[in-house]
Ligand SMILES: Cc1cc2nc3c(=O)[nH]c(=O)nc-3n(C[C@H](O)[C@H](O)[C@H](O)COP(=O)(O)OP(=O)(O)OC[C@H]3O[C@@H](n4cnc5c(N)ncnc54)[C@H](O)[C@@H]3O)c2cc1C
């Protein structure tokens with residue numbers, strides 16, 4: 012075994028697959044996951060093993076295979092270790108959340124398998140307590156094995172809405188309604204793509220069946236126009252395809268407009284180690300592709316470090332197939348969100364800093380073409396604790412829609428600075444100058 | 450941008466060229482102390498006093514309304530060997546007409562005791578302020594009256610006879626009747642002589658918003674070590690290795706800005722964990738309550754430091770219509786608006802409101818570079 016350590020960040024399918032591939036190739040691998048357990052978004056494990064939500068069988072088996080291989084491997088697993096970024100001299104910073112300290116590493120290579128981030132597009136009132144994301148709700152259910160209290164409305168676009176609706180239903184808490192913005196009926200092209208990927212059909216079928224049984228309908232072409240507080244509940248104005256409005260009073264609204272690669276911390280650092288991205292944080296292609304992509308990332312590291320590497324033509328083929336499927340699937344959905352032209356000025360865009368669309372419009376109003384950096388600094392979009400994870404992409408798209416020519420880059424708004432996520436001041440205080448954690 | 454503002458008000462047609470975007474240099478990566486407290490005694494301290502008054506004037510007349518916050522700065526000595534520095538700086542400030550108040554015992558406990566329990570003594574420097582560099586620039590941009598050319602680097606000056614007739618951009622030559630070089634570190638590309646301005650990197654840390662359990666900070670706390678690393682005082686008995694100067698600045702947003710380092714390097718895109726950890730250690734030693742906050746951002750900027758520690762503002766030799774304003778090192782947010790105003794007066798051929806002969810380019814015999 013080589014004595015050079017390689018570091019994998021992210022304990023989802025991509026990270027685990029990458030770690031396994033590199034361990035098999037003879038490298039000393041450490042796998043870091045910020046959460047208390049491995050699993051990632053799709054295979055999130057429950058806090059209490061006796062309380063788990065039901066997931067499709069194929070999905071469960073995929074994780075089981077990975078988890079067993081990992082247990083039998085020499086990979087060192089560090090849970091509750093958050094990757095905080097690569098600092099100026101090139102050291103990888105990890106926040107050990109158990110000891111509350113920052114530790115530094117100097118790996119020979121770094122695989123970032125940070126997953127995707129959920130997209131939710133602004134609507135008036137989405138900053139209110141009680142408004143969550145569908146994925147966030149799903150994570151909560153997978154962790155606790157329980158459905159949330161009160162009436163839930165699911166809205167936005169994407170397959171995840173249906174999956175979450177099914178999981179709510181299975182836990183005895185069917186959603187009040189599921190609003191899917193897209194009006195497209197399943198096209199032949201999409202169907203053909205899906206048929207080539209049996210796993211998808213299986214999972215979709217598994218989700219749809221209990222829903223139809225529970226009498227829940229997917230309202231196509233319907234979306235949330237605004238949300239206002241109604242006592243301690245939320246009053247939601249819904250608009251359908253022909254513009255008719257309807258009001259619903261619920262306890263929670265779960266929004267979802269697709270998934271994006273998690274780009275925070277993935278910009279190459281000047282003095283950093285050789286770095287490869289894997290899984291959803293490189294390209295959002297789903298759980299099956301994440302495993303294949305993780306293996307390919309492991310392969311790239313093996314090749315770079317001069318280790319013998321297996322032939323992974325099969326993984327590459329899987330990736331291509333999943334990419335076709337994913338793009339077919341994407342044609343069924345409409346991730347555009349509310350038409351920004353119709354959003355009122357007081358719509359909050361950046362929920363960390365409470366910045367509004369009116370403020371963004373004001374910055375763009377002058378004839379002078381302000382840059383992304385100015386929008387960030389003066390508009391404070393992307394300056395909050397989330398580092399723009401939740402608003403930068405929307406802000407960049409909005410700016411692009413307001414003028415022609417070169418659109419601003421999301422990276423200019425998000426920036427590439429560490430820490431990737433907020434780190435306690437106290438974690439730095441006893442950082443011994445540049446020493447390993449063990 | 451300040452010079453552009455005042456020149457446009459004086460009737461000039463002004464274009465600001467920036468190789469990046471506005472505030473992409475030191476101005477966008479700075480703290481915003483509009484402060485005399487840390488200034489080197491002498492002409493710089495006198496000019497800083499005038500610069501603070503000028504900010505007040507701009508705030509009152511609406512130009513920088515809401516962008517300038519008046520407040521006191523608190524210089525803190527927390528080790529016995531810092532008491533000397535505290536006393537001598539305080540005496541210098543008093544001599545320059547700055548109102549100061551020495552805090553000891555009861556008054557110390559009441560004012561900064563909660564924020565900095567280990568302080569031995571403090572001096573409150575009154576009548577100072579805070580302004581965020583990029584926000585000042587944004588305000589001036591919005592007030593308008595001049596053109597901004599972003600991503601438009603000046604690669605040379607077109608000379609004819611004893612004058613400059615235009616600026617050379619990557620897209621071609623554009624005519625100009627007068628040129629002000631205010632390109633920070635980049636200004637020296639147009640001037641003969643090397644090594645006159647060195648990059649001095651600084652790293653800063655921003656925390657999240659303080660909760661209710663964080664004690665009130667009366668204003669920015671400046672450790673007396675800051676004065677040592679800044680070189681405004683002879684190092685005396687203090688160890689020279691300290692290149693970190695600690696300022697804990699409570700921002701308007703409820704966040705804290707903690708800075709900063711002074712390093713002779715110019716990699717402005719990187720912040721390193723060793724420096725950040727050292728700053729945070731010092732910050733927590735001064736103000737233990739900071740340990741409860743989280744770091745949300747770290748960043749670096751590069752100051753333009755001149756050989757003698759004084760800015761360079763004035764006419765450049767070798768042409769009769771070129772001026773320079775650079776070398777503001779760690780003071781350019783404070784001095785910027787006043788210097789922009791004084792540059793306008795010089796360029797218009799009027800007597801300047803302040804004596805800036807000590808900043809003249811002639812002290813280094815600065816001339817336009819031949820290749821410029
Ligand atoms: C909210 C959400 C819900 C989803 N639900 C479904 C679903 O129901 N069905 C489905 O088919 N697909 C779902 N997907 C998509 C699916 O999860 C992915 O395609 C697949 O899991 C990607 O695997 P991955 O390993 O790339 O990333 P993930 O599985 O997301 O794993 C990434 C891991 O990295 C960790 N991590 C992130 N940042 C850091 C850091 N800085 N330091 C340390 N660790 C870090 C995370 O905690 C996570 O465990 C969902 C995705 C999201 C984001």
Ligand SMILES: Cc1cc2nc3c(=O)[nH]c(=O)nc-3n(C[C@H](O)[C@H](O)[C@H](O)COP(=O)(O)OP(=O)(O)OC[C@H]3O[C@@H](n4cnc5c(N)ncnc54)[C@H](O)[C@@H]3O)c2cc1C
Nearest residue numbers: 468474475476479482603632633635651750780781782783
């Ligand atoms: C960490 C740090 C903390 C600081 N804290 C304070 C403080 O608390 N108080 C204070 O008063 N000051 C502070 N300063 C100092 C202050 O930021 C600077 O003195 C001031 O911003 C300098 O302004 P400037 O306009 O001269 O230069 P800059 O802001 O650097 O602007 C120069 C501009 O010129 C452009 N440029 C360069 N070359 C060319 C070219 N060839 N063609 C076209 N454009 C060009 C650059 O892109 C840049 O935008 C701090 C600085 C740092 C780094």
